[in-house]
Amino acid sequence: MLIPRFELTQSDEEVFIVLHAPYANIKDTEVHVEGNDFRFYSSPYYLRLNLPGEIVENDASAGTYDCEKGAFSMRFSKVNKGEHFENLDMISSLLQPPKKKTNIPNIEVISNPAADSEIDKGEKEDEGQISESDEWFIPQNVTEKEPLISLEHPQYGFGNKISRALDAFEEPWLAEIIDLPQPDKTPVSLRKSLREKHETKSFNDTHYVAEYLEPEQINEYINFEAEWDKLKSEEIAFSEEDVDLLKELPNKEYLLNDKEIRSITLGLVDILFGSCYNYRTTLGENTVESGWTIAKLSSTLSWFQCFEEPKEVLIACLRRSLCFPLFRNWNLSMKVIEDVKEVLKLGKKYIIKRFCEIHSLFNKSCEPRYVLNQLYIKDYLVWMQQSPVSLFETLAKEFDEISVTKEEIGFNLIELEASAYDVYVKDYVIENTATESADLLKKFSKLTTTEKPILSVTSSSSDTDSDSDSTSNTSSCSSSDTNESKKSSKESDHTSDSRKSNYGSSSSKSLDSDDDSETNPE
Structure with missing residues (x-):
């Protein structure tokens, strides 16, 4: 059965449902509504929605079918008038089946005072007496140190829950999509240090200085007005491609602790940086290199790194933006940081929209970057739809207060810029002096050869x-x-x-x- 593309909107008293089913058999169409449960069947389409609030079919309900558009339009009344249904635009969440409620019986534990007193008495005696055989069993704390190659395979992917998924792939094949060598053998603790060594080795002084001294070409991209600069949160809407992707995502429930949720949200910002950099440097028009740019600038995607602090994320993003892409300019990278903050302020729905674009670019990439969709992007899309809006609001406020300086990047940028500027000024002075001297010589030669007033001299x-x-x-x-x-x-x-x-x-x-x-x- 096919899942039709659908859209839900609401008013204070009603819910409106639009289903796009151009190949539906209208005479067999069935619609069922009961509380939070909405079901639609019209061969070859089937849809079941788990609504966040209850609706009812009554005399005010109605439905129509547009033959030209192939769309069903229906409206139903809310059971509780004025109730606001949350997340009606979160496609994957609406497709999830209702959770089964398990009734846990209440068991009252009745204590036995006599037994409790005997237990307490025995514990006190044990504390006061240590037998000869036990006197050598003193507390021992072994220093835990992660081995270089763990017997347990390192984990990666969304929430660091996946292992040995890349065992079957050859190293040259993996090198086309990630920088991390031997992902199923390199421990998590070494990923950051290996990444930083690779970035330091890849940093090109000449490339950076050239764009520092001549930023005319970069200014076009810095001054470009991006989509999020003029977009308002209420104007955000999913495209047809976005809806087609979201409705095909699997139904998953994630069991994550606070540390894992923290790492996931920081990784989300890391991936967003690559997306915003690509958007700005292509002036909003994606190219065949867009997938490479996003994956390369993200430490999460290229090194499977797990972040712990927000500032650590921004430093990693800035370092990679000064090492690998075509345009390596500090002001441009800082502008992209501001772009990321603006995207976070627009909220959950727009962030999901950006990730839908990333998913599409990876699927269309010449290299096998669809693997990154399987490891990260799909799970991010499902998880974000289930997450509360407050999580993204808190994340936006947190990153809005963070700033990064050139000293924290680690490439000696200030000394490099100062040296380059001194050389540039000296060369400029020498060049101008040579030019002025040449001009004076030319003028002098003209003066001595052509500007003398000589008249004709003839004899009678x-x-x-x-x-x-x-x-x-x-x-x-x-x-x-x-x-x-x-x-x-x-x-x-x-x-x-x-x-x-x-x-x-x-x-x-x-x-x-x-x-x-x-x-x-x-």
């Missing part, structure tokens, strides 16, 4: 015959304008350098005194 016709020997040793110089002269003087090959200099200076002096006069060198 009468002097040509008499002074033929002297004219053979000199040539005429012409100039059309003293400010924009374009021609250089031509001199005879037989004239010496000293005579050229003397002749030029004498000509200039005579020309300066009288522009219209003619000179006849001797």
